[in-house]
Amino acid sequence: MKEARIQVKVPLVPRPMMEESKQTSDAGMEKDKSMAMNTRNSAAEAKRTINPNPTGASDQSERESRRIRGPVIELDQFRRVKRRRMRTFGRGRRWSSGSRRWQPAAAVTGLLALALLIPAILVWPRTSDPVKPIPVTPSTGSVTNTVPVPAVPVTYPEPNVRVYLSATGTTMSLPLEEYVTGVVAAEMPAEFRLEALKAQAIAARTFIVRRLAAHDTSGVPSGDADVTDTVSHQVFIPPDQVEKEWTRLGKAEEWEKLQQAIRESRDAVMTYQGKAITASFFSTSNGYTENAEDVWGNVVPYLKSVASPWDQKLAPGFKETVTMKRSEILQKLNLSASAIPVTAQEGGSWMEVLSTTEGHRIKELQIAGSTFSGPEVRKLLGLRSSQFSWTTEGDEVQITTYGYGHGVGMSQWGANGMAQEGHTATQILKHYYTGISFGQASKMLAKQ
Numbered sequence: 265m266k267e268a269r270i271q272v273k274v275p276l277v278p279r280p281m282m283e284e285s286k287q288t289s290d291a292g293m294e295k296d297k298s299m300a301m302n303t304r305n306s307a308a309e310a311k312r313t314i315n316p317n318p319t320g321a322s323d324q325s326e327r328e329s330r331r332i333r334g335p336v337i338e339l340d341q342f343r344r345v346k347r348r349r350m351r352t353f354g355r356g357r358r359w360s361s362g363s364r365r366w367q368p369a370a371a372v373t374g375l376l377a378l379a380l381l382i383p384a385i386l387v388w389p390r391t392s393d394p395v396k397p398i399p400v401t402p403s404t405g406s407v408t409n410t411v412p413v414p415a416v417p418v419t420y421p422e423p424n425v426r427v428y429l430s431a432t433g434t435t436m437s438l439p440l441e442e443y444v445t446g447v448v449a450a451e452m453p454a455e456f457r458l459e460a461l462k463a464q465a466i467a468a469r470t471f472i473v474r475r476l477a478a479h480d481t482s483g484v485p486s487g488d489a490d491v492t493d494t495v496s497h498q499v500f501i502p503p504d505q506v507e508k509e510w511t512r513l514g515k516a517e518e519w520e521k522l523q524q525a526i527r528e529s530r531d532a533v534m535t536y537q538g539k540a541i542t543a544s545f546f547s548t549s550n551g552y553t554e555n556a557e558d559v560w561g562n563v564v565p566y567l568k569s570v571a572s573p574w575d576q577k578l579a580p581g582f583k584e585t586v587t588m589k590r591s592e593i594l595q596k597l598n599l600s601a602s603a604i605p606v607t608a609q610e611g612g613s614w615m616e617v618l619s620t621t622e623g624h625r626i627k628e629l630q631i632a633g634s635t636f637s638g639p640e641v642r643k644l645l646g647l648r649s650s651q652f653s654w655t656t657e658g659d660e661v662q663i664t665t666y667g668y669g670h671g672v673g674m675s676q677w678g679a680n681g682m683a684q685e686g687h688t689a690t691q692i693l694k695h696y697y698t699g700i701s702f703g704q705a706s707k708m709l710a711k712q
Contacts, residue, residue, distance in 0.1 A: 418707075419706075420704070420706035420707050420709075420710040421706065421710065422439050422440055422441065422706055423439075423440050423476060423705070423706060423709045424437050424438065424439055424440065425437070425438060425439075425440055425443040425472055425476070425490055425491065426488060426489045426490045426491075427443065427446075427489060427490070427491055427492070427493055427500055428484050428485060428486050428489035428491070428492045428493065429493055430492060430493055430494055431493075433485075433486075435486060435488055435489045436502065438502075438503075440469065440472070440473075440705065440706075441526055441530060441531075442503050443472065443500065444465050444468050444469045444472075444526060445503045445506070445522065445523070445526050446500045446501050446502055446503050446506060447468040447472075447498045447499065447500050448461060448464050448465050448468055448522060448525065448526070449501055449503070449506040449510075449522060450493075450498075450499040450500055450501045450506075451464060451468065451498060451499050451545075451676075452464045452676055454510070454515060454518035454519075454521070454522060455518065456676075456679075456680045456683070457680055457683035457684055458521055458524065458525055458528075458683070459682075459683040459687065459688055459689045459692065460676070460679040460680040460682070460683040460689075460692065461521065461522060461525035462525045462528055462529040462689035463674065463679050463683075463689040463692040463693050464525075464545070464674075464676065464679070465525050465526055465529045466529050466532050466533065466534060466543075466689060466693060466702075467534070467543040467545050467673075467674055467693070468498055468543075469529070469531075469532065469533050469705055470533040470534045470540050470541060470543035470705075471497075471498055471542075471543045471544075472490070472491060472498070473533050473540045473705045473708060473709065474539075474540035474541065474542060474543070475490060475491060475497075476490060476709055477539070477540060477708060477709060483496050483497060506519070506522075507519055529689065531704050531705050531706055532702055532703075532704070532705070533702065533703050533704070533705045533708070534693060534697055534700045534701070534702060534703075535700065535701045535702065535703040535708075536565065536566050536699065536700050536701070538703070540703070540705075540708065541566055541697060541700060542564060542567070542673075543673065543674075543697070544567065544670070544672045544673035544674075545673045545674040545675070545676060546668070546669025546670050546671060546672065546673065546674075546675060546676070547579070547581075547667075547668040547669045547675070547676050547677060548575045548579040548581060548582055548649075548667045548668040548669060548675060548676070548677045548678075549572040549575045549623075549667045549669075549671060549675040549677075549678055550575075550582075550623070550624060550625065550649060550651045550666040550667035550671070551571065551572060551573060551575065551576060551624065551666075551667075552569055552570070552571055552572060552622070552623040552624050552671075553568075553569050553570050553572055553623055553671055553672065553673065553674075553675060553696060554567075554569055554621060554622075554623040554625060554670070554671035554672050555567065555568055555569050555621065555622055555623065555672075556568075556672055558621040558622065558623065558625075558627060559639050559650075559670055559671065559672050560672070565698070565699065566697045566698050566699055566700050567672050567673060567697070567698075568698045569621070569622040569623045570695060570696060570698070572675045572678035572696075573681075574675075574677065574678045574680070574681020574682060574684075574685075575667065575675055575677045575678050575681065577681065578677050578680060578681050578684075579667075579668070579677040581648065581668050582666065582667065582668075582677075583664065583665070583666055584648055584664070584665050584668075585662055585663065585664040585665075586647070586662070586663050586665075587660055587661070587662050587663075588645070588660070588661050588663065589659055589660055589661070590604075590656070590659050590660070590661055591659070593631070593645065593661060594631075594632060596644050596645055596646075597631060597632075597634070597636065597641070597644055597645075599631065599632045599634060600632075603632040603633055603634075604632045604633075614631065614632050615629065615630070615631050615654060615661075616629070616630045616631075617629055618630055618635065620638075621638070623651075623671055624651060625638050625649070625650040625651040625671060626638030626641070626650050626651060626652065629641055638650035638651075639670065645663070647663065647665050648665040648667070648668045648669075649665040649666055649667040649668060649669070649671070650670075650671070651665065651666045651667060652664060652665045652666070673696060673697065674692070674693065674696040674697070675696065678696070679692045679696070682695065690702070
């Protein structure tokens with residue numbers, strides 16, 4: 265009996281030819297056909313030898329042959345045909361001899377691309393892994409732009425103020441901001457602009473904070489109070505009385521504006537070199553403020569003479585004339601009438617200005633042979649200002665004053681004039697107080 269060989273039935277699918285000559289293709293196809301016919305004859309002979317029932321096997325083989333439309337070849341023959349076709353069809357996809365010089369460059373380019381791509385793939389963040397920031401250690405002299413972390417605001421307890429009420433002789437204790445409300449209501453007209461009221465609130469708050477920080481109780485009759493409610497310190501009216509009175513007078517809008525000024529300036533004080541300043545203020549200037557040393561004898565760096573031209577235009581009491589007898593003036597100055605020569609009495613030369621201040625007020629004045637300071641005469645005679653002029657008619661002296669107050673610090677009517685021109689409270693205060701800064705009242709008192 266002959267040895268049977270294993271057969272593999274593979275349908276041959278024609279593959280597209282790329283740029284091949286027709287003679288080579290036809291020759292290959294004719295060789296494939298002859299090999300297929302030989303394979304088919306060999307397969308039929310092997311089947312007749314193995315199968316004792318040639319009739320049934322022949323019928324089955326014919327049915328299978330009809331189902332398979334392609335030629336059947338042996339595995340060895342198939343491999344040889346496949347290699348031949350690969351050699352034939354693959355020639356069209358090879359590089360030409362002119363392109364071979366680019367093959368090394370292409371290989372190097374591919375390797376470089378892989379070298380760059382692989383690290384990027386390795387460090388690419390996974391979906392489940394959080395992206396961790398890379399810490400950077402700043403080197404000496406390097407500039408780093410870091411986002412500032414917002415600071416948590418620190419709050420301090422609001423201090424209390426003890427006010428001696430001169431009308432009843434009792435002491436009232438109330439929070440700082442309520443005390444400032446009562447001072448602004450008493451010290452500045454409610455019709456003033458909001459920014460002027462805010463400037464007044466900061467000045468009033470600064471005044472009392474300076475006293476509290478220094479534990480200053482000077483001028484207070486009772487030892488259990490910090491300040492009085494008079495012009496010796498700051499005029500004060502209890503806030504509940506102010507609200508009741510202003511409501512009765514139909515000034516509800518003014519009351520609301522006053523409260524707004526307190527809210528918007530809350531806890532703010534003026535400072536110089538880290539300490540609360542002496543925030544003196546007065547009603548009306550003569551066109552200028554005064555140096556502190558010309559009024560009080562002590563140099564204060566932030567209380568310097570500045571121009572204040574708004575007062576003359578706005579203040580109703582900018583100019584005032586009073587009439588006094590010569591004897592009354594001498595009496596108030598503690599002078600004797602005999603000290604005035606008769607000729608001087610008739611000509612009125614018994615009063616003479618010796619010098620003036622930088623703020624255009626009288627610095628020194630000679631009266632009946634005695635020398636007085638301008639502020640001293642103003643106080644003894646009860647004048648509105650230390651800038652004044654006079655005329656005499658017989659025994660009467662007409663004295664005309666310009667401005668109202670001691671002239672040191674902020675002019676209230678000047679502040680209102682600046683507010684009308686659009687200046688803010690900060691700008692107003694920096695104009696009247698030279699070189700000042702701003703601080704937090706509660707913080708300053710909490711350190712005491």
